[in-house]
Amino acid sequence: MSHISQQPDERHPMTGNRMDSGDDTGFERHEYDVVVIGAGGAGLRAAIAAHDAGARVAIVCKSLLGKAHTVMAEGGIAASMGNVYPDDNWRVHFRDTMRGGKMLNNWRMAQLHAQEAPERVLELEEWGALFDRTPEGLISQRDFGGHKYARLAHVGDRTGLEMIRTLQQHAVSLGIDVFMECTVTDIFKDGDAVAGAFAYWRETGRFVVFDAPAVVLATGGIGKSYQVTSNSWEYTGDGHALAMKTGASLINMEFVQFHPTGMVWPPSVKGILVTESVRGDGGALKNSEGNRFMFDYIPEYFKSETADSVEEAEGWYADKKNNRRPPELLPRDEVARAINSEIKAGRGSPHGGVFLDIASRRDADFIKRRLPSMYHQFKELADVDITAEPMEVGPTCHYVMGGVEVDADTEQSRVPGLYAAGEVAGGMHGSNRLGGNSLSDLLVFGRRAGESAAAYVQGLKDVRPRIVADDVRLAARTALAPFAIENGGENPYTIQKDLQDVMQRLVGIIRKAEELEESLEEIQKLKDRATRLSVEGHRQYNPGWHLAIDLTNMLIVCECIAKAALERKESRGGHTRDDYPGPDDSWGQVNLVLTLAGGDYSAPVDLEHKPLPQMPDDLRELFDQ
């Protein structure tokens, strides 16, 4: 974009900021070895690891420290510590994870994840986390969907808060530099390799340049592109888009997780998460006729391990050895589809959800102790007492399985110096993520990314990539473009709303070719409109301007989702096609890889097929049981 003419010593017409660049750019400038973008679980863990490996590290995050999306995680951290079931071990966890992802996961990531998660949890305890305990004093572990054994380390239903606070306090005690309320808009390269990043301070609107040969993306997900979502304003796919623009690739973008249980009423809270722990701790799903409908939706794939009668499911709560698991604890994709079908068949609750009932099984004390924030949330926001009456719940956009294609061991993308960890990375969860595997993913791969990034920088010795002055100038112009359109421009809030409508309507839980084609046309129209975004006011803490910048990221990510969803002609995990209702073995061997030619936002994304990495025989045997 070049709405503003380029002259030396030029100042921006509205802000007076210098627009020229070069060694003396007039911009604040910092030098680091590793810049971590994002301060959720993955970002903090990556920064700690890079710091421990001797690197000079900065964390750059859009919100205040401690407010990232990890704080909202409720249920727990999956790790086969075997504290409740000594039979549990990494192989069982690995197998559950792969089956939950319908075997599309990167096997090596799933293996590393299962092997390393227990130590990562114990490490949190070392840094001050206070998990709930077993009667023997060990870290307690709770049941969750898709996990064979009770496996989630937890603190009531606020595990994410405990995790982020622990990591935050540890990072602060190490003296790691944190740039809060600072948003990265560009990553610079020198030739093929990363050279640094460009950001603006939300508070002042002024720019910052980071000279750094390694950047770790830990920016989370994309949920804010959907109308009904459990995600916050930050989830605009920044890291996904930055990776594409920098020349890296995305995989699995067609797989978007709709969490089965979000609040549905009142409208103001529609989409807010209702933790899977409610079901793990005994909650049953019922339709308007009072039936536990999940028994009608047990897929062949999970038949052998799922109770097929209410009696057996009831028996499981007391005797887990001799009864199979209730179908409420099937993986999230199965439960979300089932709820969707019940609502469509007219058996929904008054406000368009289904009923989730824990009051009939557990007493008030148990519920308040195990699910304090759910109790609080329903009481305060919906006037519902969950210890006495059922909740109304329905699917909500929660998580994107897709993300940056990385090397399983090092988390490096195809761009030297660019790493990704956590939700922004792809591969680990295949077509569907199991509950509890996200927090462990953040810790395991956050640490690996931080260590690899530090090692990469050490390997460079004194030959560091340098930022090209013209790139800095261009980044500044691009960021300021919305101020240059004076009258009659598009309102970013309106475009965001329209995009959310398109994605919810046409690229939601159940998809079909015509609708996906229509969505791509609509996204293109929105991209065109977004070239004329304008914002009111000035640069100081201006959410309208911030959204205008985020919108370009959202649009490109949505295009990736829709394009991959149209291409994958089967139903698997978080991707369900009305016109291709079953899984297809040949598609089960394929990843869809998305790239952006020349890093140009206005160009359409490219898509190619790539065969899945092959699992070695010793791991494959685990699935023959």
Place this chain on the structure above:
Amino acid sequence: MGYDLRLRVWRGDRSGGQLGDYSVPVEEGEVVLDAIHRLQATQAGDLAVRWNCKAGKCGSCSAEINGRPRLMCMTRLSDFEESETITVTPVRTFPVIRDLVTDVSFNYEKAKQVPAVKLTPRDPDGKRRMMQVDVERGQEFRKCIECFLCQNVCHVVRDHEENKEAFAGPRHFLRYAELDMHPLDTHDRRKLAQDVAGLGMCNITKCCTEVCPEGIHITDNAIIPMKERVVDRKFDPVTWLGSKIGRRDPRDEV
């Protein structure tokens, strides 16, 4: 059902500002933050406000609503009459950046002064054992979502900028208490709580406890016990004698 809400919102920055009057359509079941968002999306695109989770879990959207410090996402419009004007102003104890956004860096600076936890070695099997009853005290304090409403109402700093240097505030007293009650921590921070964090300046008026959206008993369960522990350390004759004959608290003072 829906109605037009009369909303007054403080607009301005460090150099000053004033209340702006708006009329915003709202729906049944909405909270103050919904009204602020609608105002932002339709009438005031540059209205500065912090928020993240919109579910009372992240503590970002603290403000003063009709003078009361609250989270905007947890304040329901049905708590007010439809004819009532709702006034939203930024929290008062911290300097304004713009509109409803304030500079809360005071809290982050104070957090840096608290030495981290340092636990005893692990058990031979690589794990640690703590009883639920022993972790529960600390768990109550770790429910803190860092909304800083307790800091905002604390009269030691609310209208006394000069006290900020020597006083860390209730949020950080929670942290000291949590660490002091950790079953396996090896540090003794009592001197620090008194000297650096200014625990003695608190005269337990419980304003902090009243505004805590998490319902943490800040005064009764954290500050008062912490004050007692500090006093024990200084004046308890047994402790005093112990220190003279070389029998000390097994923890290391930091």
